[in-house]
Amino acid sequence: MKIMSVGAESKVFLNGNEIIKDRIKKGYRIAELDKKLRISRTKLEFKILNKCYSLGIRVPRPIKLSKSLTKIFMEYLGNKTLKDNFNIKYLNDAAMMIAKMHNRGIIHGDLTTANMIIKGDKIYLIDFGLGYFSQKTEDKATDLFLLKNALKAKHTKVYKRAYRSFLENYKRYSEEYEKIAERLEEIESRRRYIDQG
Amino acid sequence: MYVLGLESTAHTFGVGITDGKDILSNVRDTYLPERGGIIPSKAAEHHYSLASKLIEKALSESGLKLKDIDVIAFSQGPGIFAPLKVSFQVAKYISEKFNKKMIGVNHCIAHLEIARKFTGFQDPVMLYVSGGNTQVITFEDGYYRIFGETQDIGVGNLLDKVGRLFEIKFPAGPEIERIAKRGKRYIEMPYSIKGMDVSLSGIETFIKRIKNSYRIEDILFSLQETVFSMLIEASERAIAYCGKDSFVITGGVAANKRLNEMGEKMCEERKTKFKSIPMEYAGDNGAMIAYTGFLMKDYQQNDLKPKTNFRTDEVKIEYR
Ligand SMILES: Nc1ncnc2c1ncn2[C@@H]1O[C@H](COP(=O)(O)OP(=O)(O)O)[C@@H](O)[C@H]1O
Ligand SMILES: [Mg+2]
Numbered sequence: 001m002k003i004m005s006v007g008a009e010s011k012v013f014l015n016g017n018e019i020i021k022d023r024i025k026k027g028y029r030i031a032e033l034d035k036k037l038r039i040s041r042t043k044l045e046f047k048i049l050n051k052c053y054s055l056g057i058r059v060p061r062p063i064k065l066s067k068s069l070t071k072i073f074m075e076y077l078g079n080k081t082l083k084d085n086f087n088i089k090y091l092n093d094a095a096m097m098i099a100k101m102h103n104r105g106i107i108h109g110d111l112t113t114a115n116m117i118i119k120g121d122k123i124y125l126i127d128f129g130l131g132y133f134s135q136k137t138e139d140k141a142t143d144l145f146l147l148k149n150a151l152k153a154k155h156t157k158v159y160k161r162a163y164r165s166f167l168e169n170y171k172r173y174s175e176e177y178e179k180i181a182e183r184l185e186e187i188e189s190r191r192r193y194i195d196q197g
Numbered sequence: 198m199y200v201l202g203l204e205s206t207a208h209t210f211g212v213g214i215t216d217g218k219d220i221l222s223n224v225r226d227t228y229l230p231e232r233g234g235i236i237p238s239k240a241a242e243h244h245y246s247l248a249s250k251l252i253e254k255a256l257s258e259s260g261l262k263l264k265d266i267d268v269i270a271f272s273q274g275p276g277i278f279a280p281l282k283v284s285f286q287v288a289k290y291i292s293e294k295f296n297k298k299m300i301g302v303n304h305c306i307a308h309l310e311i312a313r314k315f316t317g318f319q320d321p322v323m324l325y326v327s328g329g330n331t332q333v334i335t336f337e338d339g340y341y342r343i344f345g346e347t348q349d350i351g352v353g354n355l356l357d358k359v360g361r362l363f364e365i366k367f368p369a370g371p372e373i374e375r376i377a378k379r380g381k382r383y384i385e386m387p388y389s390i391k392g393m394d395v396s397l398s399g400i401e402t403f404i405k406r407i408k409n410s411y412r413i414e415d416i417l418f419s420l421q422e423t424v425f426s427m428l429i430e431a432s433e434r435a436i437a438y439c440g441k442d443s444f445v446i447t448g449g450v451a452a453n454k455r456l457n458e459m460g461e462k463m464c465e466e467r468k469t470k471f472k473s474i475p476m477e478y479a480g481d482n483g484a485m486i487a488y489t490g491f492l493m494k495d496y497q498q499n500d501l502k503p504k505t506n507f508r509t510d511e512v513k514i515e516y517r
Contacts, residue, residue, distance in 0.1 A: 006467065008437035009430075027466055028459035029426045032383050083438075110392045114438055130390065146392035153342040154438065191348070 004079075007114075009041075009129060018063060019076045023129070039069045041129045046072050048106060048128040055104060057097050058124045077124050082116035086155055088162050090116070090123040092169040097125060099173035102143070102180075105135040111147035113154065137176070141183035144170070199261060200268040200494065201252070202487025203284035206276025206304050207328060208235060210244040210283065212255040213484030214266070217491040221259035223477060223484035224251050228280075230367060234357060235328075237279035244283040252287075255483070263295060270490020273301035274507030275330070281503045284486075289501075300490045301501045304481075305509045306341055308447045309334060310492060311485035316472040318443040324432045324460070327448035327481070328353035328368070331428070333393060333435045334509055336517070341509045344435040345393030352424060353450050355397045359404055359420060363413055373417050374453050380418020384411055388423055393434045395427045421455055429459045436469055443470035451479040492516045 004014040013020045023038045042065065049062040049072070061075040082090055094116055101108065108115075109130030117124045132139075147166070151159045171177045204211035204225070211225035228243035230236060256263060271288035274281060285301075292299040309323050322335045322344075331352045333345035350358075353370065360369020384407070387399040400423065404416060436444060446460050457473050464471035478484060493516065 006437075008434040026430075026463070028429050028462040030383060030422050033385075033388075033422060033426060036385070037388065110434075112392065112438055130392070142391055146394065149344075149394075150392065150438070153337060153344050156338040156340075156342075 007127070014076060017076050018073055019060075020066075021072045021074065023070045042070050042072060045128040045131060048131045048133075049074065051104075051106060052101065052125070052128075055100070057101055058122060059128075060124065060126060077117045077119045077126070080118040081114055082118060082123065083113040083154065085118055086113060086158065086162075087118075088158065088165050090118055091162055091166050093123040094125065095166045095169035096173050097123070098143070098147075099170045101125075102140045103173070103175045105133050107132050107134050107139045107143050109143070109146075111143055112150040137179050137183045138187075141180050141187055144180070144184055145187050198267045198491075198494070199259075199265055200270055200300075200487045200491045201255070201266045202270040202272075202302070202307075202483045202485070202490050203248075203252075203288055204272045204304070204307075204481050204483045204486045205244045205280050205284040206272050206274065207280060207481065208240060209481040210247055210251060210280075211481060211483030211486070212251045213482060213487040214255050214259045214261065215484065215487045215491055217488075220478075220484045220488065221261070222255040223482055224254050224258065225482055226251060232367075233361070234367060235277065237277050240277070241279035241283055244280055248283065248287050263291070266297060268298045268300055268490055268494055270300040270302050270486050270493070272304045272307065272486050273501065274504035275304060276503070276505060276507075277329075278503065278505050281505060285501070285503045298494070299501060300493050300496060301498055302486050302489045302493065303507055303509060303512050304486075305330065305332065305334065306512060306514075307485040307489040308479075309341060310489045311478050311482075312445045312447045312474050314488060315474040315478055316443070316445055318445060318470060318472070320441060321443040321445045321470075322432060322436045322439065322441045324428060324444070324446045325448045326352045326428065326446065326450035326456070328357070330448060331395070331397070332509070333432050335435060335439050335441055336514070337439065339514055340512070341514065343509055344438065345395070345431040348391065348394050348396045349398040350401075352397060352428065353448075355401060355424065356420075356450070358401050359417075362405060362408055363417075368449070370450060370453060373421065374455065376414050377417040377421045377455070378414075380412075380414040380416075382411075382415045382418075383422060384415055384419040386419055386423040388427060390427050390430055393431050393438070395431050397424065397427075400424065421453075425453075425456045425459050428456070429463050432460070433463050433467065436467070441469075443472075445472060445474060447474060447479045449480045452476050 001013040063073040115127040271284040329351040331347040389396040
């Protein structure tokens, strides 16, 4: 099988129109901690993929979980990440889906443009390895905060416009935008003051 | 041309001199409180009382006189205000009295520049771990940008707080490392990673709660394993996201062997270059300020006041 991509914590293999995401062993962590993290993340990722898929949120169609509980088989979405093919139009599309996920209590946990794939003229969300279920305002706001930082650091030229447009679209679909926006501001001001202590 | 650099953001007062190629001297003295953490006014007193002696020492080690120095660089922040303003005031005094150019240097950028110099890496991802700072930084489009950082307390502060629970003297890092070596049993602790950020304060709360139920060596072993795994994971995420080919660890906590071992292993597995830098240049030091001051020698700066919350991504990098 052909290795397609090496992410931060996994190797991805392509097999026809399916991929296998293998959450590989990390030798720097002690075996006990490593195994626990890999299995719990893979199981949860598979569960979230199923949940999103059934809700009509665009994610790769989940196929199965390996016996080892460290691999996920899922639909192959092609190789156009938003990171390498940035366009605000797609980010707006993602904003709509993220708002819908949040409404249903699903947190992505690692929102970056590397975890968004363009297929046809639609965007898909991938990599729920740090995802979890929560209805806490803080968790939803943190999701947005991470995306903001990822945009700011990597898509420096369009960042301001892109983020504003993202929020406008998120707001349109979010059921509790005011609360989340307020918390987001709190998180940001908290962060400005922790630099030294 | 010679640059003299002054560092005083926290415990250490450091003086370094460079000609831009070599470090000609790097001297320092660190304030250590009798008990507990840093008392800002005491640290500042310490720095003031030693400033002229250390500057003279640095000059004589380099075989230079103050008149040979062209630029006075000082660490402008981030830092604790009372000690931070010492290097500003000393630099200002010398600069006005002897008519020398003054350059304000961002402390975190200085760590990164000296790391680049000693590793030879052109464009690494840097994990910067000290008392108050825990950041993953790399260069992107004209600025050093923070890709990940702690959402609450710095890793050094965490180690010191946990140290205090076990009556380990400040700074607790080295003693924790020694005791942790004897630990065998891993106790599961809150592992909190959010994208490329980490959150560390939950671990202190957790340890307070379980402190009397386990052996100290197992607690400190598990503390190191958990925290360092989180830091290396956050770094690896930044390396993957930015597509960089090398990695360095710097800051006071970089003295920890286990942390370096983990960094090295992570890099080996993903075919990324890794090198340690000499501890003399990983902890706070004047040489890194002098060296970065040299790189910035042509900057025209209007605002030279100390900035306690000086962000890495505020400084436009014009020299690379
Ligand atoms: N379903 C998929 N279809 C196409 N490419 C994918 C798919 N899943 C992952 N990839 C590719 O593999 C890379 C790594 O996968 P990801 O799930 O993000 O794991 P990691 O946690 O290691 O980042 C992604 O950035 C993407 O390029
Ligand atoms: Mg990913």
